[in-house]
Amino acid sequence: MNIPRRPRVAIIAGSRETAGEIVAQLNGLFGQWIDFSGIPIKDWGDQDIDFDMVLISTHTIFLRNTPPWIKPGTVILVIRRTLTLGSWENVMAIPTGTRLLLVNDEKDSAEEAIALLYELGARHIECVAYYPGADLSEQLPIAITPGESHLVPDYVNQIVDIGDRVVDVGTMVDMLTQLNLLNGTTRNILARYAESIVSRSQGLELTMKGLIHAKKMLQQTLNMVQDVVIGYDQHGSITLLNQEAKAFFSCTAEEAQDVMRLLKQEGAECPSFEEEWKDVLTQIKKQKVILNNQHIVTNGRMTGGVLTLKVAKRVEELELKLRFQPKGHVAKFGFHELVTVSEKMKQIVQRAKKMASTDLNVLILGESGTGKELFAHAIHQSSKRANYPFVAVNCSALPDNLLESELFGYEDGAFTGAKKGGKPGLFEEAHKGTIFLDEIGDISPSLQSRLLRVIQQKEVLKVGGTRLFPIDVRIIAATNRDLSKLVAEGKFRDDLYYRLRVLQLDIPPLRERPEDIPYLATWFLERRGAHPGHVHQLKDALMRYPWPGNVRELENTMEYIAFMNEGCETLEDIPLFLQGSADTVSNRGTPHLDLQELPGEKRELLILQMIHQGRVSGQNTGRRALVRRARESGYVITENDMRKTLDQLREAGLIEVTPGRAGCKLTSKGSAYLQG
Numbered sequence: 196m197n198i199p200r201r202p203r204v205a206i207i208a209g210s211r212e213t214a215g216e217i218v219a220q221l222n223g224l225f226g227q228w229i230d231f232s233g234i235p236i237k238d239w240g241d242q243d244i245d246f247d248m249v250l251i252s253t254h255t256i257f258l259r260n261t262p263p264w265i266k267p268g269t270v271i272l273v274i275r276r277t278l279t280l281g282s283w284e285n286v287m288a289i290p291t292g293t294r295l296l297l298v299n300d301e302k303d304s305a306e307e308a309i310a311l312l313y314e315l316g317a318r319h320i321e322c323v324a325y326y327p328g329a330d331l332s333e334q335l336p337i338a339i340t341p342g343e344s345h346l347v348p349d350y351v352n353q354i355v356d357i358g359d360r361v362v363d364v365g366t367m368v369d370m371l372t373q374l375n376l377l378n379g380t381t382r383n384i385l386a387r388y389a390e391s392i393v394s395r396s397q398g399l400e401l402t403m404k405g406l407i408h409a410k411k412m413l414q415q416t417l418n419m420v421q422d423v424v425i426g427y428d429q430h431g432s433i434t435l436l437n438q439e440a441k442a443f444f445s446c447t448a449e450e451a452q453d454v455m456r457l458l459k460q461e462g463a464e465c466p467s468f469e470e471e472w473k474d475v476l477t478q479i480k481k482q483k484v485i486l487n488n489q490h491i492v493t494n495g496r497m498t499g500g501v502l503t504l505k506v507a508k509r510v511e512e513l514e515l516k517l518r519f520q521p522k523g524h525v526a527k528f529g530f531h532e533l534v535t536v537s538e539k540m541k542q543i544v545q546r547a548k549k550m551a552s553t554d555l556n557v558l559i560l561g562e563s564g565t566g567k568e569l570f571a572h573a574i575h576q577s578s579k580r581a582n583y584p585f586v587a588v589n590c591s592a593l594p595d596n597l598l599e600s601e602l603f604g605y606e607d608g609a610f611t612g613a614k615k616g617g618k619p620g621l622f623e624e625a626h627k628g629t630i631f632l633d634e635i636g637d638i639s640p641s642l643q644s645r646l647l648r649v650i651q652q653k654e655v656l657k658v659g660g661t662r663l664f665p666i667d668v669r670i671i672a673a674t675n676r677d678l679s680k681l682v683a684e685g686k687f688r689d690d691l692y693y694r695l696r697v698l699q700l701d702i703p704p705l706r707e708r709p710e711d712i713p714y715l716a717t718w719f720l721e722r723r724g725a726h727p728g729h730v731h732q733l734k735d736a737l738m739r740y741p742w743p744g745n746v747r748e749l750e751n752t753m754e755y756i757a758f759m760n761e762g763c764e765t766l767e768d769i770p771l772f773l774q775g776s777a778d779t780v781s782n783r784g785t786p787h788l789d790l791q792e793l794p795g796e797k798r799e800l801l802i803l804q805m806i807h808q809g810r811v812s813g814q815n816t817g818r819r820a821l822v823r824r825a826r827e828s829g830y831v832i833t834e835n836d837m838r839k840t841l842d843q844l845r846e847a848g849l850i851e852v853t854p855g856r857a858g859c860k861l862t863s864k865g866s867a868y869l870q871g
């Protein structure tokens with residue numbers, strides 16, 4: 196293999212020492228990429244090396260003549276030198292108005308050093324050149340010298356040694372640019388170096404400082420991004436990795452080097468960085484990841500790009516969390532928001548108010564949409580815990596492991612993807628307040644055991660933790676399932692059941708308190724600013740319909756009616772399911788649409804809705820029952836077509852189909868899909 200040679204740079208200086216100093220300094224910074232050789236003037240006669248560039252310590256060097264080994268066309272740069280920041284601070288500490296000696300080995304070099312100090316801005320002092328053999332009548336008490344203390348006269352009582360002068364950043368930038376070596380890495384070295392010296396170019400210094408600042412800001416911003424972010428140049432060489440990227444690939448930008456090599460060596464299958472791509476799904480480190488690649492284009496030319504990587508599982512978890520969203524940590528409703536004219540309900544409200552004055556756990560039973568959560572809020576708001584948090588948790592919205600960590604929290608590093616520093620659980624967040632565990636009937640046996648332990652011991656153990664945290668939380672649980680039946684079937688722990696239902700509230704479904712139907716309907720319409728008279732027109736239909744989704748369904752229906760009939764005196768548009776049960780509009784008849792004629796997505800959505808309604812109203816959701824239900828709602832579908840659609844929904848992960856009478860059930864993905 197032909198390894199390209201490093202460019203050769205000759206450093207010509209007055210003395211061997213100076214040449215050596217400059218070579219040592221430049222080698223320390225760029226020796227990896229450039230081959231430096233120091234040549235004192237007196238030995239510059241014959242050189243058998245072809246140099247690509249010559250750096251001279253002063254432009255007076257070539258007054259003598261140009262050595263023949265410098266080929267015509269070779270780039271020659273004059274080295275500008277400056278002081279380190281430490282030396283400069285010592286010079287600036289000398290009192291203003293001080294007259295002092297500047298001591299060096301020769302007249303020229305002493306005067307050159309004085310010129311440098313003045314150029315850098317040391318205007319507060321007055322320097323007099325001193326060198327061996329200088330004729331000086333006055334004796335000055337202070338001397339500045341660049342490493343030549345031994346030449347300072349004895350009568351001087353304070354020496355400020357400014358040490359060797361160092362090469363200025365401007366010279367380095369010129370050198371690297373000419374050699375085509377100014378890139379991300381060398382720029383970083385320059386930026387760090389610029390922080391330790393006094394620059395002879397104010398403009399360059401400001402630009403450097405600006406660059407350093409901008410780079411720090413960018414790095415910090417990218418470190419806050421929770422995806423993996425990789426920046427690269429036009430050749431695909433990595434210029435930047437954020438914190439996530441370093442952790443994911445376990446390497447630094449220097450180690451990673453090439454973006455495609457990094458991806459390929461981890462087994463990713465993706466197009467080349469020279470193309471832009473969006474949402475490419477592949478596998479890295481045995482995990483599904485989503486890759487995106489975008490170019491940075493300057494003056495119509497691709498000058499680099501940014502590649503981002505998301506771990507698919509993390510995206511799914513976030514999506515789940517968003518859907519789950521604990522419903523806020525304050526109780527929003529009080530008893531005054533519970534609307535009812537039913538005597539049965541009024542008695543239940545009275546019982547609930549009594550329960551609020553105790554600190555005992557409450558179990559609220561009732562079909563979906565009957566107002567269980569509303570009661571939980573109201574009980575908390577009227578209890579002595581009202582000024583503390585009310586944390587509502589939907590236990591059926593999350594898979595078991597996520598629900599566990601949400602409820603009890605986790606310690607740092609408890610599992611992959613766990614947030615650094617751990618996370619407090621909802622029990623902890625509800626301390627001194629109330630936790631509302633909705634859909635308690637759906638929790639797994641292992642979570643039932645953990646919950647029981649929390650209730651018994653009044654202490655929480657975080658996932659992956661060893662310490663127990665004492666908590667003081669009142670539990671209000673609710674479910675639309677028949678918990679006593681689940682207990683009898685061994686699916687729900689009896690000891691937990693008894694702990695939860697110290698007090699029990701049974702909320703009747705809407706069909707068992709029909710007087711509430713028109714009353715609530717009017718209330719919902721008025722709240723929406725709609726004409727309450729509509730209820731009178733619809734009363735029969737409302738009373739005939741069984742309201743399987745209870746008050747929630749009635750509320751949604753009235754919202755629909757208010758919206759669709761805004762500004763209308765008489766009702767123009769009512770939902771299909773009410774048309775079937777309305778005397779007033781029965782002349783419209785119930786149209787029978789063939790479900791197979793609907794677009795696939797619409798058909799699937801309708802069937803998902805039927806499954807959902809069937810489940811919430813405790814009806815059978817088996818294939819035959821769904822065919823029947825479709826017919827009642829005005830659609831026709833054969834059993835065979837229903838089977839096919841159910842299979843498609845199952846394959847898409849939207850439903851679970853259990854053999855036998857249990858029928859179909861929406862998965863959490865299915866519920867989310869339904870909610871839009």
Ligand SMILES: Nc1ncnc2c1ncn2[C@@H]1O[C@H](COP(=O)(O)OP(=O)(O)OP(=O)(O)O)[C@@H](O)[C@H]1O
Pocket residue numbers: 532533534535561562563564565566567568569570633673674675746747750
């Ligand atoms: N008596 C009532 N007065 C006013 N609004 C009510 C009443 N009962 C229920 N609602 C309203 O109906 C909707 C459903 O109530 P809620 O969420 O409390 O029912 P739920 O029984 O907890 O339902 P799920 O079991 O599905 O969680 C809410 O918008 C609630 O405000």
